[in-house]
Amino acid sequence: MADGQRSEHESFDRRLVRKSPWIFHFNSGGCNGCDIEFVAALTPLYDVERLGAKLVASPKHADVLVVTGPVTLQVAKSLKLIYDQMPEPKYVIAIGTCACSGGIFSGGYTVLGGVEKVIPVTICVPGCPPNPKEIFRALEAIYKGEIKVAGGGCGEEQNRG
Ligand code: SF4
16 A cells, blocks of 8 residues: 555544544443443444444443443442543443432432432433433434533533534
């Protein structure tokens, strides 16, 4: 391959890599309902892989942290540790009403509340559980760079577009 072609090819690759959201998933105390819908979003039916998205085994390789469930006291420290290990720029999607606000588990003696109690949240996807299409849209917003405010939080649905 000629030098010119190679550099064009490499810069094309870099653009793809920069925009492909690699995902680390963490259940911070939910009932698994949201996890099932998140897994559905990964299947060929919804196909988040068309965005270059894939699950990774380590937060050190992740651009996006997907959190399901309310944050229990037991896992709060682990959630912060996972977030701290992710390289910048990093995004957090809170999936489900429990991850957004604590949901039906709010007020429980083992529950701290929504994900925002521990780490900044970029996009909230409410619902119990949310539809995989909504999960896809949140990842798509990150893929397309449509996030106005990283860490916009669950009170700001308008942090997209
Ligand atoms: S939002 Fe609903 S489905 Fe998701 S973890 Fe909470 S109770 Fe379960």
